[in-house]
Amino acid sequence: MVTRGGRRRVTIADVASRAQVSTTAVSKVLRDAYGVSPAMKERVRAAIEELGYRPHAAARAMRGRTFTVGVMLPHLRNPFFADIVDGLTDELSGTGYQAILVQGGSTQKAEKAAMDALVDRQVDGILLVAPLLARARLEEVARQVPVVVLGRHERSPHFDAVFDDDETGAELVVNHLIELGHRRIAHITHQDNSTARPGDLLHVIRADTYRRVMREHGLEDEIAVATTYYSEEGGYDGAQELLRRPSRPTAIFAGADQAAFGVLAAAHDAGLSVPGDLSVAGYDNTKLAALPNISLTSIDQPGVVMGGTAGRLLRERIEGRTTAVRFSVGPSLIVRRSTAAPADLPEA
Amino acid sequence: MVTRGGRRRVTIADVASRAQVSTTAVSKVLRDAYGVSPAMKERVRAAIEELGYRPHAAARAMRGRTFTVGVMLPHLRNPFFADIVDGLTDELSGTGYQAILVQGGSTQKAEKAAMDALVDRQVDGILLVAPLLARARLEEVARQVPVVVLGRHERSPHFDAVFDDDETGAELVVNHLIELGHRRIAHITHQDNSTARPGDLLHVIRADTYRRVMREHGLEDEIAVATTYYSEEGGYDGAQELLRRPSRPTAIFAGADQAAFGVLAAAHDAGLSVPGDLSVAGYDNTKLAALPNISLTSIDQPGVVMGGTAGRLLRERIEGRTTAVRFSVGPSLIVRRSTAAPADLPEA
DNA sequence: ATGAAAGCGCTAACAC
């Protein structure tokens, strides 16, 4: 390593000699372990304070905990992820744990590398947000370090799961559109690069539920799905494709707000008014959805609660819990001005 | 630590015995260091492959590099940050370096803790995005580990700086509005909790430039600044305040797109049309600004380039460069439909 | 209650 100018780091030995005790004693005080007298504890604390000592995480990692939890996010473009991280950070604050984030990307290879990076850095626990890898791969990691998976519905004995009830959420949206009088309701879903069981992936659940509800209302012939991406571009492309079809949809349910924004753009560019010519609904209830110019009907997921819960479950696992926990939150429909009765029908 | 079920991690010793060489040899191959024959290199590579060996980052951290760079972001809500991280990740890909992110928060205390967390984890370099701490504090860290600061204009001998020319950017916006015929142009700036020299902070530069350009055009009496936050809520509150003032502005220049979105919402709620009754401009040219329903005039900053450059500078510093580099990128004005000539004036 | 000492996985002197 390049030698830096800075003076040598304060180590546990410095603290020990300052406090006139052994390094063992200092270590015990640091971890609040058994076997130090109050007086000694006080002396050590004072020395730590005076020297501005902070434990060296890498050195700790060689023996015990790093007091670090790793979070893998697919990317940083969905504000919903920010809620998750805020919830987690909140839950962790005061516990001495620090969250570090890595970007998983959109390929399984990149995701594996990101996960390995966390394992190699010896984090005490890992939160995986909407991972792509097959369950077996996740369990492989879960065998080495406590894992919580957020956004997948899997039931695994080796890791905990935190998710929103995507089936209910999708149902709420499709029912809402049907109640408004729509029949030609289309859906935009996400093209994944995943080897997970499809039924465990949130976008697959949303799409399947869309199909099921359509069928339940005798609308099987109107089912139209565009498979692009949960992104602005994906929504734009998907909407363009759907709007070109012979029987143009009167409503589009995009599986995520980000995609719904693209749908709004495509509608605009096609000269269609929303909701006059086309109703649009999203999922996630991001802040932007509430902007008056957008006013997007969406499904609210309590991201902060989900992130906080994930943090708590991770801490429990780090403390020794080995039985799996699944935590599901209930979504709610937020109706805004982007959805209305179709034009060719009388108002309700 | 809780003992996990997983089998023991593969270590360098396992690789060495499998390849029938010393651990030194393996270490050398790993780091592409001098002094290994091609034949031996081949044997070692094969053994690594067969055993699925990955170096233990924490152990490396005790002696040499961790091949990790740390990034501190204030929060995850600005998509511009995603561009920066993408640029960095791109630049780092293939070099063996992994980026880990931590959230700095909005207080200096939280920011210090986040920075310390990176230092304690022995990252090889740190990228600080729009930090709040005083220059002296940043230099303290820079003495221990290579640092690049993104988004501050500081000239320090101890760290590199990457920033956008905020003065030019703000000039472009204000001049654009003046050319359209506006006189009552207001500005929304960010309330920081910083002890940095004000002149080094991007939001202060944008606000000061706004004032200067206004004065240069004889509009000093029209200067109106609301100090809230670069966020949707901040923009909303700031706009409300500005629109309540006796001589209502005909244009608002928000220092960031996020805040401009809030301005659009406030305008809508006040029954004002954009750009009919009020022109609105932002800064950052986030993707949402391009959505037809928003169509926000903004300043484009090449976030990917900035992040990539930061990564390159960091690598150079890690390799031994000690002289400071400053890298400034040029902003450009993107005119959209949120700005137009004020209503009470004849069209140009 | 306290401390000496071994050792976590790796790198870098240094010897051969």
Place this chain on the structure above:
DNA sequence: GTGTTAGCGCTTTCAT
């Protein structure tokens, strides 16, 4: 070109 070995800063037996 190759291997031996001494630590890096901590935690954890295990004596005392």
